[in-house]
Amino acid sequence: xxxxxxxxxxxxxxxxxxxxxxxxxxxxxxxxxxxxxxxxxxxxxxxxxxxxxxxxxxxxxxxxxxxxxxxxxxxxxxxxxxxxxxxxxxxxxxxxxxxxxxxxxxxxxxxxxxxxxxxxxxxxxxxxxxxxxxxxxxxxxxxxxxxxxxxxxxxxxxxxxxxxxxxxxxxxxxxxxxxxxxxxxxxxxxxxxxxxxxxxxxxxxxxxxxxxxxxxxxxxxxxxxxxxxxxxxxxxxxxxxxxxxxxxxxxxxxxxxxxxxxxxxxxxxxxxxxxxxxxxxxxxxxxxxxxxxxxxxxxxxxxxxxxxxxxxxxxxxxxxxxxxxxxxxxxxxxxxxxxxxxxxxxxxxxxxxxxxxxxxxxxxxxxxxxxxxxxxxxxxxxxxxxxxxxxxxxxxxxxxxxxxxxxxxxxxxxxxxxxxxxxxxxxxxxxxxxxxxxxxxxxxxxxxxxxxxxxxxxxxxxxxxxxxxxxxxxxxxxxxxxxxxxxxxxxxxxxxxxxxxxxxxxxxxxxxxxxxxxxxxxxxxxxxxxxxxxxxxxxxxxxxx
Amino acid sequence: xxxxxxxxxxxxxxxxxxxxxxxxxxxxxxxxxxxxxxxxxxxxxxxxxxxxxxxxxxxxxxxxxxxxxxxxxxxxxxxxxxxxxxxxxxxxxxxxxxxxxxxxxxxxxxxxxxxxxxxxxxxxxxxxxxxxxxxxxxxxxxxxxxxxxxxxxxxxxxxxxxxxxxxxxxxxxxxxxxxxxxxxxxxxxxxxxxxxxxxxxxxxxxxxxxxxxxxxxxxxxxxxxxxxxxxxxxxxxxxxxxxxxxxxxxxxxxxxxxxxxxxxxxxxxxxxxxxxxxxxxxxxxxxxxxxxxxxxxxxxxxxxxx
Numbered sequence: 075x076x077x078x079x080x081x082x083x084x085x086x087x088x089x090x091x092x093x094x095x096x097x098x099x100x101x102x103x104x105x106x107x108x109x110x111x112x113x114x115x116x117x118x119x120x121x122x123x124x125x126x127x128x129x130x131x132x133x134x135x136x137x138x139x140x141x142x143x144x145x146x147x148x149x150x151x152x153x154x155x156x157x158x159x160x161x162x163x164x165x166x167x168x169x170x171x172x173x174x175x176x177x178x179x180x181x182x183x184x185x186x187x188x189x190x191x192x193x194x195x196x197x198x199x200x201x202x203x204x205x206x207x208x209x210x211x212x213x214x215x216x217x218x219x220x221x222x223x224x225x226x227x228x229x230x231x232x233x234x235x236x237x238x239x240x241x242x243x244x245x246x247x248x249x250x251x252x253x254x255x256x257x258x259x260x261x262x263x264x265x266x267x268x269x270x271x272x273x274x275x276x277x278x279x280x281x282x283x284x285x286x287x288x289x290x291x292x293x294x295x296x297x298x299x300x301x302x303x304x305x306x307x308x309x310x311x312x313x314x315x316x317x318x319x320x321x322x323x324x325x326x327x328x329x330x331x332x333x334x335x336x337x338x339x340x341x342x343x344x345x346x347x348x349x350x351x352x353x354x355x356x357x358x359x360x361x362x363x364x365x366x367x368x369x370x371x372x373x374x375x376x377x378x379x380x381x382x383x384x385x386x387x388x389x390x391x392x393x394x395x396x397x398x399x400x401x402x403x404x405x406x407x408x409x410x411x412x413x414x415x416x417x418x419x420x421x422x423x424x425x426x427x428x429x430x431x432x433x434x435x436x437x438x439x440x441x442x443x444x445x446x447x448x449x450x451x452x453x454x455x456x457x458x459x460x461x462x463x464x465x466x467x468x469x470x471x472x473x474x475x476x477x478x479x480x481x482x483x484x485x486x487x488x489x490x491x492x493x494x495x496x497x498x499x500x501x502x503x504x505x506x507x508x509x510x511x512x513x514x515x516x517x518x519x520x521x522x523x524x525x526x527x528x529x530x531x532x533x534x535x536x537x538x539x540x541x542x543x544x545x546x547x548x549x550x551x552x553x554x555x556x557x558x559x560x561x562x563x564x565x566x567x568x569x570x571x572x573x574x575x576x577x578x579x580x581x582x583x584x585x586x587x588x589x590x591x592x593x594x595x596x597x598x599x600x601x602x603x604x605x606x607x608x609x610x611x612x613x614x615x616x617x618x619x
Numbered sequence: 620x621x622x623x624x625x626x627x628x629x630x631x632x633x634x635x636x637x638x639x640x641x642x643x644x645x646x647x648x649x650x651x652x653x654x655x656x657x658x659x660x661x662x663x664x665x666x667x668x669x670x671x672x673x674x675x676x677x678x679x680x681x682x683x684x685x686x687x688x689x690x691x692x693x694x695x696x697x698x699x700x701x702x703x704x705x706x707x708x709x710x711x712x713x714x715x716x717x718x719x720x721x722x723x724x725x726x727x728x729x730x731x732x733x734x735x736x737x738x739x740x741x742x743x744x745x746x747x748x749x750x751x752x753x754x755x756x757x758x759x760x761x762x763x764x765x766x767x768x769x770x771x772x773x774x775x776x777x778x779x780x781x782x783x784x785x786x787x788x789x790x791x792x793x794x795x796x797x798x799x800x801x802x803x804x805x806x807x808x809x810x811x812x813x814x815x816x817x818x819x820x821x822x823x824x825x826x827x828x829x830x831x832x833x834x835x836x837x838x839x840x841x842x843x844x845x846x847x848x849x850x851x852x853x854x855x856x857x858x859x860x861x862x863x864x865x866x867x868x869x870x871x872x873x874x875x876x877x878x879x880x881x882x883x884x885x886x887x888x889x890x891x892x893x894x895x896x897x898x899x900x901x902x903x904x905x906x907x908x909x910x911x912x913x914x915x916x917x918x919x920x921x922x923x924x925x
Contacts, residue, residue, distance in 0.1 A: 123702075124701070124702060205664075207664060209664050209667070222667070223663045287703060304785070306712065307784070307874040334872065335869045335870045338783045341771060341774055342783055345774050345781075347783075502649070502651035502655060503649070503650050503651055506655060509655070539661065
């Protein structure tokens with residue numbers, strides 16, 4: 075028995091060893107270095123490269139470089155005719171009908187890009203059976219919401235009927251007609267977002283669930299193609315020779331590492347293994363001194379949401395007191411230390427306003443940078459806030475949010491004399507409790523869905539999904555509704571500025587800071603475009619010397 | 620022996636089933652769902668997503684479907700990586716974790732044994748104290764600290780090895796070294812403790828009294844018994860190391876399995892968490908069984924199957 079057991083033990087170990095090592099044989103080919111290579115860190119495996127269902131920032135960065143929509147937003151953050159697959163377009167005077175003329179362009183397999191590819195892609199996003207998270211970005215299109223709302227288990231005929239009624243139609247191979255339900259002033263800027271990218275029916279149907287899971291299970295119409303994809307380790311893009319503007323693409327090759335740990339990525343940059351890297355707060359100073367730092371504003375905003383349904387914050391004076399007790403300058407410079415700016419209003423400066431200037435210029439400073447303890451205590455006294463009342467601040471358990479929550483807790487203790495209990499919970503739990511309104515105060519961040527102040531301001535409409543603090547002001551709702559349908563730019567921005575002022579008066583939320591990302595780039599790296607919104611990385615114009 | 624093995628395998632299967640059931644219940648008890656985001660996604664969209672993954676069905680039906688799929692070897696589609704199967708994610712990540720893990724074991728384990736024996740033989744002396752101290756540090760320093768330290772020294776400061784990434788043999792060195800140091804520290808502590816015990820036993824005294832050379836006494840007689848505590852701990856240690864560790868994989872950007880254990884839970888990726896729990900339970904049972912068999916082979920006093 076003993077010898078059998080011994081043999082068995084050795085065998086077991088050997089089998090385990092062999093099976094493990096053999097599986098690991100997919101080693102990379104010998105590193106070849108063509109002249110113009112850019113090496114970046116993607117941070118992690120792109121979870122979903124199907125443009126119809128993709129909704130995470132990592133996948134969107136890849137998609138934006140291998141596919142293209144009707145519009146491509148350039149370095150100037152402007153929407154221009156001919157920037158993407160649409161050579162030209164016209165809009166009806168009521169803003170309800172758009173006709174796009176496609177340029178002559180080819181997919182990477184040589185098949186021409188046709189208007190039908192857009193019609194199919196958009197209807198596929200709206201088909202309830204697809205289960206697309208970003209389907210709601212298309213709800214401005216006629217019949218779109220109706221199609222997306224059909225029960226996914228309904229008979230196919232019912233879904234087909236609703237599909238036929240959607241306002242997207244390929245008039246011919248090069249003409250796409252789009253009819254909207256209501257005017258959408260920012261409609262053209264949406265078209266640069268991957269959810270609106272074209273998809274080939276034959277390719278999707280050929281691969282089914284495995285569509286876009288490997289480089290050869292998708293086709294490309296953007297500046298680059300995916301040449302190699304070692305899951306969770308590495309992705310290599312190469313210039314797409316079939317791209318309509320292939321001559322305008324300077325890079326031959328892009329190599330993406332997938333290293334999640336930010337410090338490790340910085341180490342790779344220092345060791346010369348990456349050409350550009352996102353810099354965590356503690357290293358910002360170092361790269362600024364070396365002259366390698368490029369700050370990139372983000373169309374995002376962090377704020378404190380009050381629960382107006384809880385007795386503690388029913389009174390606007392109590393809300394004002396908690397806002398006045400926060401030192402936003404100190405929060406940005408001493409706590410966050412990542413280049414973020416103290417928020418003077420809700421919509422961040424990266425979002426354009428009248429005449430393409432930052433929206434914040436039209437709004438002005440509505441929230442002070444430093445704390446005003448005297449005024450804060452006065453407001454608290456006015457509100458009749460009883461001494462010793464328990465207040466709960468809900469925050470997610472990331473390092474950043476824990477740090478901020480602790481700092482806020484201290485500011486309220488010092489400037490207001492109120493003890494706040496911080497509850498740091500896992501992200502998914504935070505979402506759940508935030509949506510159910512299970513908090514007194516909630517630390518929240520919002521990133522723009524599209525490049526317009528509306529994405530921050532329609533959050534506060536009565537009953538909006540994110541308005542879980544229960545703010546409701548008919549005047550505010552009216553302003554938002556009027557602005558949504560207003561095609562006169564100056565008037566529309568005027569209405570949105572009024573919205574910001576109402577928020578500063580009624581305080582459903584108190585803005586805290588505007589985030590900024592810092593990137594370090596090797597000398598000789600030029601032209602990487604990083605947008606404040608949406609699919610943020612664009613390498614079409616990138617160069618390396 | 621065969622009968623014993625079959626019995627143990629049946630027990631393991633029951634344990635795996637228990638793990639699957641508990642994981643399923645726990646997952647569904649956690650607030651939130653895989654598709655919740657901070658964005659104000661309309662209800663309709665969430666309903667469509669739930670329907671695509673069968674989450675709109677009653678819980679017992681989801682459970683039965685899951686177990687049914689598991690028996691057929693189908694662990695379903697990941698929710699975070701919608702066009703990859705859970706089995707595919709495991710098949711892709713496990714070999715890499717296992718390669719690094721086995722490499723770490725292959726030098727960490729012998730090194731630990733040697734150090735443990737050396738330490739026990741110098742019991743009470745300065746070198747013993749130093750080794751015990753070093754092993755204690757090795758066991759207690761968190762993985763990501765050791766990994767970051769090695770990464771900085773070898774990758775950035777001296778530029779000898781790639782900082783992070785995957786694809787060549789050189790990429791294997793630092794991750795396995797980080798893991799191997801921990802393995803060595805764990806085994807050194809266990810072996811030292813075993814050795815110190817055994818060296819005081821009468822049969823060792825007897826062997827020495829017979830005039831046997833010290834080396835033979837130590838390695839032939841004492842070591843076999845001293846290594847028993849380690850042999851029984853080896854199964855779980857090996858399973859832990861081979862299945863991948865979050866910290867080391869995170870720091871070195873390895874395409875391993877370890878990070879999924881943490882990230883899938885954070886993302887509430889139901890299918891991936893279930894698949895990983897079942898996989899790890901099976902791996903652990905197999906490793907423990909292998910460890911027991913190994914113990915029996917080493918120690919004539921242990922009889923399997925009685």
